[in-house]
Amino acid sequence: MSYDNEGGGRHAGHSGDGHGDGHSTEIAHIEGDPFADPGLPHHTPRRTDIDARAANRAERQVAALFALSSLLTIAFLVCFVTIDKDDDMYVLGLGTINSLNFALGVTLGGSLLCIGFGAIHWARKLMSSEEIIDYRHPMKSSPEDTAAVVELFQQGVADSAIPRRKLIWTSLVGAMALFPIAPVFALRDLGPLPHRKLRRTLWDDPNHRQIVQANDDRRIKASDFALGSLVSAKPNDLETQEDLAKAAIILVKINPNEIRSKEVADRGVRGVLAFSKICPHAGCPLGLYEKTTHHMLCPCHQSTFDLAAGGKVVFGPAARNLPQLAISADKDGYLYARDGFGQPVGPSFWERGDA
């Protein structure tokens, strides 16, 4: 141990000359340097550091606390074997409680408390209170260690016989170079590519262009609609549920004067417009229609489409407008689709299918 003349600190790992290495003291006294190392505060010895009688007294106090802890532990054991577990007792402030529980709690708690107090008293009065500096050692390996590692590596290479067995080395490089190709080939199992399949619905087939009610397959006329009404519909003669999942539509009747563009109106019949029922965000079925604003709301993430503006997104996460299906009426007034949607329906992901 050594004390700095000016910084007052003791430096771990330095001894003998009474000044440490003087490094921190030197930095602390650079004039005008606001970031200078302030060094350690001056150590003021405690009474127990300079008065042997006080130190002895503190030692006895600590020992007394530890001894008391021992007695309380013995008392705990005695209580455990002597007190009947059904006995009750009256304790001021607690009322009538089980005697055994009370005795065990007091003795064990007191024992632990005495150990704690004794340790604190010991640390505060008798253990060294000086702050010390433990300087970091260099992180870099010494040249000797580095040379030893290199030598070990070279020895390992020599032991592996690679320098002498060129055939092994060459074949290993070949195997390692070819190995990654196997997983690349496995990617083929993700196919086949959807190609145009995702862009087509049953409406693209001329044999399935008649518009029928979703629930009872009845054909629908434009004259069946009242202003503001909404009907779920599908193509005639559906064969699979998968076909329905892509081809489901909704029909709404909007006052033709409130349709925003001639192009949108021309894709309908006297104000009856047809749109995909599948939300282009994540594919939820649509059905919440607000007839005064002509807004169609998706219940999943609240994407909102203005049907009077051709299914334009006016709110929410959907990235595409709601696809509109162009419809006409035959000579008897029944509605049919003129063609397919002309664009993918459903979640935006499908739009990325290979055309």
Ligand code: FES
């Ligand atoms: S699925 Fe319609 S908003 Fe998300």
